[in-house]
Amino acid sequence: MTDTAPLSGGSLLLAWQLKDKNVLIVGGGDVASGRIESVLVADAHVTLISPSAGLHPLTKRFIERYPERITYHDRTFGGVADLERADMVLTAIDDVEKSREICALARARRIPINVADIPPSCDFYFGSQIRSGPLQVMISTNGQSPKLANIIRKQIEQSLPENAGEAVEKVGVLRSKLRERAPGVGGELGKRRMRWMIDVCTNWEMEDLALLDEDMMAKLLDDGWEKNQVPGLEEVGGSKRRPSASTHKTASVWLLSAAAFSAGAACTVAVLLARRH
Amino acid sequence: MTDTAPLSGGSLLLAWQLKDKNVLIVGGGDVASGRIESVLVADAHVTLISPSAGLHPLTKRFIERYPERITYHDRTFGGVADLERADMVLTAIDDVEKSREICALARARRIPINVADIPPSCDFYFGSQIRSGPLQVMISTNGQSPKLANIIRKQIEQSLPENAGEAVEKVGVLRSKLRERAPGVGGELGKRRMRWMIDVCTNWEMEDLALLDEDMMAKLLDDGWEKNQVPGLEEVGGSKRRPSASTHKTASVWLLSAAAFSAGAACTVAVLLARRH
Numbered sequence: 001m002t003d004t005a006p007l008s009g010g011s012l013l014l015a016w017q018l019k020d021k022n023v024l025i026v027g028g029g030d031v032a033s034g035r036i037e038s039v040l041v042a043d044a045h046v047t048l049i050s051p052s053a054g055l056h057p058l059t060k061r062f063i064e065r066y067p068e069r070i071t072y073h074d075r076t077f078g079g080v081a082d083l084e085r086a087d088m089v090l091t092a093i094d095d096v097e098k099s100r101e102i103c104a105l106a107r108a109r110r111i112p113i114n115v116a117d118i119p120p121s122c123d124f125y126f127g128s129q130i131r132s133g134p135l136q137v138m139i140s141t142n143g144q145s146p147k148l149a150n151i152i153r154k155q156i157e158q159s160l161p162e163n164a165g166e167a168v169e170k171v172g173v174l175r176s177k178l179r180e181r182a183p184g185v186g187g188e189l190g191k192r193r194m195r196w197m198i199d200v201c202t203n204w205e206m207e208d209l210a211l212l213d214e215d216m217m218a219k220l221l222d223d224g225w226e227k228n229q230v231p232g233l234e235e236v237g238g239s240k241r242r243p244s245a246s247t248h249k250t251a252s253v254w255l256l257s258a259a260a261f262s263a264g265a266a267c268t269v270a271v272l273l274a275r276r277h
Numbered sequence: 278m279t280d281t282a283p284l285s286g287g288s289l290l291l292a293w294q295l296k297d298k299n300v301l302i303v304g305g306g307d308v309a310s311g312r313i314e315s316v317l318v319a320d321a322h323v324t325l326i327s328p329s330a331g332l333h334p335l336t337k338r339f340i341e342r343y344p345e346r347i348t349y350h351d352r353t354f355g356g357v358a359d360l361e362r363a364d365m366v367l368t369a370i371d372d373v374e375k376s377r378e379i380c381a382l383a384r385a386r387r388i389p390i391n392v393a394d395i396p397p398s399c400d401f402y403f404g405s406q407i408r409s410g411p412l413q414v415m416i417s418t419n420g421q422s423p424k425l426a427n428i429i430r431k432q433i434e435q436s437l438p439e440n441a442g443e444a445v446e447k448v449g450v451l452r453s454k455l456r457e458r459a460p461g462v463g464g465e466l467g468k469r470r471m472r473w474m475i476d477v478c479t480n481w482e483m484e485d486l487a488l489l490d491e492d493m494m495a496k497l498l499d500d501g502w503e504k505n506q507v508p509g510l511e512e513v514g515g516s517k518r519r520p521s522a523s524t525h526k527t528a529s530v531w532l533l534s535a536a537a538f539s540a541g542a543a544c545t546v547a548v549l550l551a552r553r554h
Contacts, residue, residue, distance in 0.1 A: 017402065136416075
């Protein structure tokens with residue numbers, strides 16, 4: 001708690017769990033297609049209600065590609081029966097009155113709802129997002145500036161280590177292998193496991209973590225975990241990837257300096273030669 | 278929709294709205310104090326249930342500092358009556374059985390719940406977060422590696438433009454002033470408004486947006502919006518801040534080059550002088 005930042009004006013940012021949950025999406029246009037993608041990422045089952053005439057090409061592609069994950073109804077919203085099994089409702093239709101009606105029905109049943117473009121009818125908002133494997137980042141400006149949210153998203157995307165998503169995935173696998181090798185919940189062992197994983201994440205570069213394969217993980221656990229130490233990439237049989245962008249940047253600074261050094265030398269020679277004549 | 282990224286294994290990242298909602302927090306320790314901060318940021322009213330013996334110093338500070346926003350009960354969870362007015366429940370206690378009991382009660386009432394450290398009892402997870410005014414960023418590794426989430430959070434924090442939060446805030450104010458000047462929902466005017474705001478956000482540097490004050494905003498609207506153009510910072514009476522960190526970085530590269538140039542010259546002089554003797 002810092003004394004300067006006022007504790008207000010924000011949202012509660014959450015990673016909502018939708019595995020095996022039912023999400024009702026009303027509408028099939030541009031916005032709806034984005035919603036479908038977002039909830040499929042979260043392993044939800046989608047029930048989509050929208051007349052086929054209004055389907056966005058992307059929405060059509062989703063329906064065709066994931067028939068087992070999307071139940072599609074070619075019609076408009078049919079009333080409260082459509083909410084029967086819904087764990088979440090997302091609407092993205094142009095009809096404001098209909099949207100508000102769906103919102104009232106959902107709220108009466110305490111089903112979380114987002115109505116596109118009608119903030120008071122939203123229990124939650126979506127933000128600008130980045131996804132790379134199991135790594136997800138959301139940027140919210142709390143409605144102040146969607147454009148800046150987008151600009152900031154792009155900046156963050158560029159600044160993220162190239163293999164951050166891969167690194168997260170590999171560390172997740174390593175972690176579950178460690179849990180198999182040293183099972184049990186909590187206690188001293190749990191603490192030691194957590195400390196060792198933190199040491200690995202701290203000592204290794206993100207791009208090196210992304211290189212971990214089955215053999216290297218086995219060696220890391222044998223030579224690292226068992227001996228309570230953290231061997232490096234080469235020590236477990238890995239080798240560095242080609243220089244990364246940031247290495248390039250450093251290299252170019254030194255090249256520039258070397259060029260300047262040579263230029264300085266050359267100019268001095270020229271000046272001195274000129275003086276001689 | 279990219280063909281490479283599988284649509285699964287993630288969460289649905291959300292900005293949950295808690296303004297004037299009631300959040301029940303059971304527990305008062307370290308984790309609970311973090312939860313209290315997060316929900317106060319979202320303008321919730323907190324009901325906190327925890328024996329005073331177990332209160333973390335930060336929790337105590339919150340209770341003392343925000344008596345009108347936190348209703349504190351010095352006792353353990355008392356059963357279903359405690360859920361009466363709750364719109365969300367967060368528990369952070371060591372008692373696993375009690376936690377599961379609270380979870381079952383909340384779910385029977387469709388109240389969203391997070392039970393610290395028991396993933397199956399969570400409708401949502403929290404992630405690593407950054408907050409700067411109305412700008413909020415969440416990093417989730419979907420449980421794969423909390424430590425990497427933290428490392429990535431720090432990297433993002435460092436890469437964010439210094440005044441990003443301020444810029445978002447100022448753009449929000451500018452946007453509402455524009456809406457006052459050219460009111461109405463949707464239609465051609467709505468589109469023009471959106472386009473002009475996008476142009477401002479795209480043409481101006483983030484650190485310049487952060488400098489906007491009342492007078493500059495008025496001039497930006499008079500000379501910009503009214504004439505359908507986007508004047509720059511100086512044109513609306515502003516002046517650049519002292520060089521930013523990135524300018525420093527560029528400057529130091531040139532300083533390094535100049536030093537190298539001088540070194541090259543000096544070495545050559547030395548060599549030539551040595552040769553003369």
